[in-house]
Amino acid sequence: MIPRLKxxxxxxxxxxxxxxxxxxxxxxxxxLEKIVLNMGLGLDASDSKILKSIQTDLGNLTGQLPVVTKSxxxxxxxxxxxxxPLGLKVTLRKNNMYYFLDRLIxxxxxxxxxxxxxxxxxxxxxxxYSFGIKEHVIFPEVNFDKIEKMRGLxxxxxxxxxxxxxxxxxxxxxxxxxxxxxxx
Numbered sequence: 230m231i232p233r234l235k236x237x238x239x240x241x242x243x244x245x246x247x248x249x250x251x252x253x254x255x256x257x258x259x260x261l262e263k264i265v266l267n268m269g270l271g272l273d274a275s276d277s278k279i280l281k282s283i284q285t286d287l288g289n290l291t292g293q294l295p296v297v298t299k300s301x302x303x304x305x306x307x308x309x310x311x312x313x314p315l316g317l318k319v320t321l322r323k324n325n326m327y328y329f330l331d332r333l334i335x336x337x338x339x340x341x342x343x344x345x346x347x348x349x350x351x352x353x354x355x356x357x358y359s360f361g362i363k364e365h366v367i368f369p370e371v372n373f374d375k376i377e378k379m380r381g382l383x384x385x386x387x388x389x390x391x392x393x394x395x396x397x398x399x400x401x402x403x404x405x406x407x408x409x410x411x412x413x
Contacts, residue, residue, distance in 0.1 A: 232327035234403065242402040250395055259390035259399040264326045266291060267298075267383040268365070269316040280314055283380065287317050290368040291329055295319045330403065332368065333384070338406055340367045346408025349397060356396035358405075359385040 238260070246258050268287060273279045280297070287295045295317040303310045321329050338344060347360050362382045366373055388396045401407065 235327040265385045289370040349407040
């Protein structure tokens with residue numbers, strides 16, 4: 230079954246972006262390549278029970294098992310040793326990416342308390358959009374009763390273009406809730 234946002238992209242967004250960006254070849258129209266979710270564990274990284282519960286939470290909201298990121302070398306000032314877990318990451322591509330993006334835009338972001346929109350200036354040099362969420366419990370897949378502590382989550386949306394304006398036009402067409410400059 231084809232995801233709803235993927236179908237909208239193919240039928241509506243692709244032709245409209247070809248006209249607005251004045252692109253002749255449809256293969257040059259910007260598209261989503263992947264979405265990367267990253268969650269740091271902080272001091273709770275040493276507890277395997279907490280690591281396992283966070284891993285299941287992140288797996289429930291993405292639909293695939295997260296990878297445990299480990300430290301590459303020991304740093305005495307940060308009290309880390311080599312190969313201890315520091316966080317979790319998930320890379321979503323193809324249909325999983327569109328399913329997650331649909332839930333993020335339509336259900337999770339509107340559930341944030343006092344949400345006024347995302348910063349439209351958070352594009353990096355490669356025209357990828359990154360933002361952070363302070364509480365991972367905004368997703369309906371996370372069971373609120375089994376949460377010991379609220380955790381933050383970093384989300385990066387990777388696009389195929391290197392142009393920030395084209396990347397913003399793509400995310401605008403997916404109805405990303407950017408706030409208007411001057412309104413906040």
